[in-house]
Amino acid sequence: MGSKKEGPKISVEVGPLRLKNPVMAASGTFGYGEEYSGIISLKSLGALITKGLSLKPRKGNPPPRLAETPAGMLNAIGLENVGITAFIGEKMPFLRKAGCPVLVNIFGATEEEYAEIAQRLSEVEGIAGLEVNISCPNLKSGGSLFAADPKSVFQVVSKVRQASPSFLMVKLSPNVGDIVQVALAAEEAGADALSLINTLIGMAIDIKTRTPILGNITGGLSGPAIKPVGLRMVWQTAQAVRIPVVGVGGIFCAEDALEYMIAGASAVQVGSAHFTDPRVGLKIIDGIRDYLNAQGIPDVSSLIGSLKAGQDTRKNER
Amino acid sequence: MNPYPREVKAKILLHRRIGPDYFRLQLACPEIARLARPGQFLMLRLTDLKDPFLRRPFSFSQIFRPREAKRKPLDEVAVEICYQTVGRGTRLLTQLQEGQRVDLLGPLGNGFWTEDECTRVILVGGGIGVPPLLSWAQELRMKGSGKKRPSKASEVPPELVFLMGAKSKEKIMGVGDCRKWGIEVQVATEDGSLGMKGMVTDLLAREIMTGQHGATAIYACGPNPMLGQVAQVAEQFDRPCQVLLESRMACGVGACLGCSVKYREEREPGQSPALPNQDSAAGEEGEERENREGAIPMISETSPFRYARVCMEGPVFDARRIFWD
DSSP: OOOOTTOOBOOEEETTEEESSSEEEOTTSSTTSHHHHTTSOGGGSSEEEEEEEOSSOBOOOOSOOEEEETTEEEEOOOOOBOHHHHIIIIIHHHHTTSSSOEEEEEOOSSHHHHHHHHHHHHTSTTOOEEEEEOOSBOGGGTTOBGGGOHHHHHHHHHHHHHHOOSOEEEEOOSSSSOHHHHHHHHHHTTOSEEEEOOOEEEEOEETTTTEESSTTSEEEEESGGGHHHHHHHHHHHHHHOSSOEEEESSOOSHHHHHHHHHHTEEEEEEOTHHHHOTTHHHHHHHHHHHHHHHHTOSBGGGGTTOOOOOHHHHHHHO | OOOOOEEEEEEEEEEEEOSSSEEEEEEEOHHHHTTOOTTOEEEEOOOSSSSSOSOEEEEEEEEEOGGGOOOSSOOSOEEEEEEEOOSHHHHHHTTOOTTOEEEEEEEESBOOOOOTTOOEEEEEEEGGGSHHHHHHHHHHHHTTTTSSSOSSGGGSOOEEEEEEEESSGGGOOOHHHHHHTTOEEEEEETTSSSSEESOHHHHHHHHTTSSOGGGEEEEEESOHHHHHHHHHHHHHTTOOEEEEOOOOOSSSSSSSOOSOEEEEOOOOSSOOSOOTTTTTTTTSOOOOOOOOTTTSOOOOTTOOEEEEOTTTTOBEEEGGGBOOO
16 A cells, blocks of 8 residues: 555545545445444445335345356345334444444335335434435335336435435436436436446346246346446436436446446445455555556546547447 | 454465365465354355356364364464365366465354253264364364363263265265264265165164263254254254254355345244344234245244344254244
């Protein structure tokens, strides 16, 4: 590690949220923070995002819940979580001392549930903001995903916005027709930032038994395999919205994080890579600093959306 | 609460094939070996590259502590794991060379615990499930050793019998180690090429009838159907039984909730260590997706359950807590 004085500036702003560096731990891959706290210093992270939280505890899906895939993995955990009461009582005391901003990922089965959990968390001390997971079935519209339809995204995000003055980051699903329309709907409803992408729905089959490997049959694909998709969606979205975009999906090293920032991300989230290397977040932060030093770039923020691709390039693709 | 796991680069001291598809791997890692307990495991990173993506979990087959570190070819505090080549990850593992370094995270999970008032222990291992029981057998054997007169009953080494089963004799390992430690071994092979022809559970059914079965504790590791039968025998004789479970894992530290198994909620006497989040998942609307026939073990309506993480609440469980069907 080089001398830190006179080093490049790596702090970033994601709307009103100030981060000492652009690397966050993604929801679902970092538990409630304490699971990794003995292995890495949470203080070093830009932020951490807790496991998706609902009003009531959820047991989750039947096993097997995991399948390894080429350069990635499928998971079907089923949003298992401790529920808001246990979260506030048992997890928040630790998280208040984490030393980095804590964002709480929330979800619900109805708009009302989203609003209620957001409202209750807005009264809890020590939460820097909420990440709204909209990749969940809407019980009141036949189980289709909130994330799939710009109208239902607008409605659920509006409800959350009315219920909570907190920093709101809406996490977008890649399993949609046009990510830009969904992003615009979330922005219009009052989101402070967007994070993308969530996992891609996939599956794996055991050919000996001809059964699905996952207990839930399908699951979410994550890991290096999905990075090109995330990068493309961040690039498209960042050009269309005025609010900051946070890049997630397959980030494994500093180069991946830098690609996302150049594509338009104000910050990034590291997810499944934690499983392979618990210290990956810290390595990425060091790697970003090394890159800035080597390139003579004084401020990481100057990279955001700096992709050199004219409109012509984009048109020629089609 | 277990100490936090360590992430270390361990030197490979020994890497040998010990059967048609079984391998023994000894790793110099004082930070892990000093904390490790039988039944715990480590997560091994297969490659610095992005594929295969996940670490692999392996239970300790031996833990070499400083006191006994003067062995050849080992000159360092180390742990040993044994593995069977079953897929791409383990086949890749076979290419590791002695002297090379490999990234480990451990020790992880909860190890075996001693059962009160049990003066006789039966260990039941099937196939690659034998090695994780070896470190526990050794620890039980060495209990109270070094003291002239054990001061407490709990320091007296129990009477030990190790029952081993496999498809054929090439897949039986650890017999030599046990003999060296003075542990009685009985073997069953499916093809009859060594020991009794049959299943290791047949040996158990016979063995539990002999001796003081009222003071027997059972420890088992192996394929799930075997563990289910062992649990059934234990239940029948009302004996404590601990099982070491295997599961697909991603993080190994309790964060991803990927390795969970169905876990019975009732409180029974003589339970495993207290579980975190005990109340949190109880009694809520089931999030179980609709049970598809055959895909998911059917649990009776009256069995309250939650999902327990093999990496945190396990990998050693009280057999009565696990759903075996």
